[in-house]
Amino acid sequence: MEVAARLIGEHAQARGKAKVQPNGEAIVLTGISKTFTGRSGTVVALEDVNLTIYEGEFLCIVGPSGCGKTTLLRILAGLEKPTSGRVEIRVREPGKPVNSMVFQEQSIFPWYTVKENVAYGLAMRGVPRARREEIAEHYLKITGLSKFANAYPHQLSGGMKQRVSVARAFANDPSILLMDEPFGSLDEQTRVILQQELLRIWEGTRKTAVFITHSIDEALGLGDRVLVMTARPGRVKAILEVDLPRPRDLTLIRSRPRFLELFDTIWFYLREEVMKAKAGEIQS
Amino acid sequence: MRAEAKIISFFSPLLLLVLWEVLARAGLVDIRIFSCPSRIIETFLPVLFSGELLYHTWVSVRRIILGFLAGAIPGVLLGLSMGLFPLVRAALEPMVAITFPIPKLAVMPMIILVFGLGEASKVFTVAIGVFYLVLVNTVAGVLSIDRIYLDVAKNFGASRWNFYRTVALPGALPMIFAGLKLGMGTALILIVAAELTAAQAGLGDWIWRAYDMFDIERMFTSLIMLTVLGYLFANALDLLERWVIPWKSPHA
Numbered sequence: 001m002e003v004a005a006r007l008i009g010e011h012a013q014a015r016g017k018a019k020v021q022p023n024g025e026a027i028v029l030t031g032i033s034k035t036f037t038g039r040s041g042t043v044v045a046l047e048d049v050n051l052t053i054y055e056g057e058f059l060c061i062v063g064p065s066g067c068g069k070t071t072l073l074r075i076l077a078g079l080e081k082p083t084s085g086r087v088e089i090r091v092r093e094p095g096k097p098v099n100s101m102v103f104q105e106q107s108i109f110p111w112y113t114v115k116e117n118v119a120y121g122l123a124m125r126g127v128p129r130a131r132r133e134e135i136a137e138h139y140l141k142i143t144g145l146s147k148f149a150n151a152y153p154h155q156l157s158g159g160m161k162q163r164v165s166v167a168r169a170f171a172n173d174p175s176i177l178l179m180d181e182p183f184g185s186l187d188e189q190t191r192v193i194l195q196q197e198l199l200r201i202w203e204g205t206r207k208t209a210v211f212i213t214h215s216i217d218e219a220l221g222l223g224d225r226v227l228v229m230t231a232r233p234g235r236v237k238a239i240l241e242v243d244l245p246r247p248r249d250l251t252l253i254r255s256r257p258r259f260l261e262l263f264d265t266i267w268f269y270l271r272e273e274v275m276k277a278k279a280g281e282i283q284s
Numbered sequence: 285m286r287a288e289a290k291i292i293s294f295f296s297p298l299l300l301l302v303l304w305e306v307l308a309r310a311g312l313v314d315i316r317i318f319s320c321p322s323r324i325i326e327t328f329l330p331v332l333f334s335g336e337l338l339y340h341t342w343v344s345v346r347r348i349i350l351g352f353l354a355g356a357i358p359g360v361l362l363g364l365s366m367g368l369f370p371l372v373r374a375a376l377e378p379m380v381a382i383t384f385p386i387p388k389l390a391v392m393p394m395i396i397l398v399f400g401l402g403e404a405s406k407v408f409t410v411a412i413g414v415f416y417l418v419l420v421n422t423v424a425g426v427l428s429i430d431r432i433y434l435d436v437a438k439n440f441g442a443s444r445w446n447f448y449r450t451v452a453l454p455g456a457l458p459m460i461f462a463g464l465k466l467g468m469g470t471a472l473i474l475i476v477a478a479e480l481t482a483a484q485a486g487l488g489d490w491i492w493r494a495y496d497m498f499d500i501e502r503m504f505t506s507l508i509m510l511t512v513l514g515y516l517f518a519n520a521l522d523l524l525e526r527w528v529i530p531w532k533s534p535h536a
Binding site: 099103109111120 | 435436437438439440441443450451457529531
C-alpha cells in the first residue's frame with residue numbers, strides 16, 4: 001500500500017514537473033532539513049526536502065498539523081535558516097523584493113492606518129511618498145478597502161485585516177508571494193469570498209506564489225500544483241498537478257469530476273499522514 | 285440611568301462640603317484643626333488674586349515639568365534599548381531591580397548633599413521618581429510587542445533604524461504612557477515632600493510655612509492648588525496620549 005502510494009506520488013511529481021517547467025525555476029530547495037532544539041529535546045521539523053518552485057506558478061502545500069509547513073515557508077522567506085541543505089533563489093528581478101509574506105495570524109500593525117500598512121514595504125524600500133500612496137490606493141481599490149484607507153486595524157473585522165495583509169504583500173510587488181494559511185482563522189463565508197478575490201488578483205498578475213493550507217479544497221481551488229507533506233518530520237510526499245482550467249470560479253469548480261478525482265487522490269496521500277500525526281500526538 | 289449617575293457624581297462632593305460647613309458651624313467639627321469651606325474660600329480668593337499663590341504654584345510646576353522631562357526622556361531611551369537588546373537588559377536589569385524599590389524620599393538627604401539646597405535637588409528628586417516608573421514600563425512595553433511584528437518588519441526589509449521607529453517605539457507607546465501617568469502621580473508626591481524639607485518657595489514650602497504659623501486655611505489653599513495641578517496634568521497626559529496614540533482601541 002505504501003509502496004503503491006509512493007509510486008503514484010513519484011509519478012505525479014514527474015508529471016507535475018514536466019508540465020510547468022517551461023516557465024523557469026524561481027526557487028530550488030535541495031536537501032533542506034530543520035531541527036529545533038528546545039528544553040524538551042530535539043524536534044526534527046523538516047527532513048531532506050527537495051523542491052523546485054517554478055516562475056509564475058501557484059503552488060499549494062498541504063500537510064497534517066505540525067508537519068513543518070510553516071517552517072518551510074519561513075525558510076523560503078529567509079526568516080529561518082535551514083539546519084542543512086541549500087535554498088537557491090533563482091529569480092532575480094532588479095528593483096523588486098524577492099518575497100513578501102502574508103502571515104497566518106493577525107500581523108498588520110495596529111499603530112498604522114490601513115493605507116500605511118499597505119504601503120509599509122514600499123516605505124521600507126524608500127519609495128517616494130506620492131508614488132507609494134498611489135500604489136497603496138490601487139491595491140486598496142482592488143481589495144475593496146478604499147473606504148477604510150484611514151481606519152485603524154482595531155476598527156476592522158478579522159476578514160478585513162487579512163485583506164489588508166494580502167494587499168500589503170501584493171503592493172510590495174515581490175517576485176514571490178508567500179502565504180501561510182492566510183484565511184485559516186476566518187469563517188467559511190468570508191474565506192470563500194477572500195479565496196475568490198485572491199484568485200482574481202493573482203490571475204491578473206500571475207506572480208509566483210506559495211500558499212500553505214490544511215484544506216484540500218482550498219489547495220485545489222487555488223493551486224497549479226499541490227504538494228502533500230508527510231507527518232513530522234516533514235518531507236515531500238507527493239506533488240500533483242491541478243489540471244483545472246483558469247480563470248476559475250471556486251463555486252463551480254468544486255462540482256467538476258476532475259476536482260473530485262484530485263480531491264480523492266490528495267486525501268489518499270494525506271489521510272495516512274494525518275493518522276501518523278495523530279498517533280504521534282497520542283504517544284507524546 | 286447614566287444621567288442619574290452623572291447627577292449623583294456632580295452633587296456628592298458638594299454635599300460633603302455643605303455637610304462639613306454645617307457641622308463646623310454647629311461646633312461638631314473643630315475649626316481650629318479642620319477649618320471649614322467658607323473660611324478657606326475667604327483665605328483662598330485674596331492669595332489667588334494677589335498672585336502670591338500663583339507664584340508659588342508656578343515655582344512647583346516648573347520643578348515638576350523639568351524633573352518630569354529629566355526623568356522621562358532617559359527612561360524612555362534606556363527602556364527602549366533594554367527592551368531591544370538582551371545584552372543591555374542583562375547588564376542593567378540587576379541594578380534597576382535592586383534600586384527600584386528604594387523609596388525615593390529615603391535618598392533625599394543624599395540628593396541635597398550632592399545637589400545642594402537649590403533648584404537642582406528638587407528637580408532631581410522628581411526626575412529620579414519618574415525615571416524608574418517610565419523605564420520599567422518602557423522595557424515591559426517593548427517586551428510585550430508580539431513577535432509577529434518583528435517578523436513582518438524583517439520580511440519587508442526594515443532597516444535597523446526603521447525597526448525601532450516603525451515597530452519598537454509605537455509598539456511600546458501604550459505602556460510608556462502608563463509609565464508617564466504613574467510618574468506624574470509620583471512627581472506630585474515627591475515635589476511636595478522635597479519642598480517641605482528644604483525650599484524657599486513652592487506649594488510644599490507654602491504648606492510648611494502655613495503650618496509654622498498654624499494658619500490652617502492657608503494650608504488648605506495649597507491643597508486646592510495641588511488638586512487642580514493633579515487634575516490638569518492628568519488631563520494633559522490623556523490629551524497627549526490620544527494625540528500620539530490615535531490607533532488605541534477605546535476598549536483596550
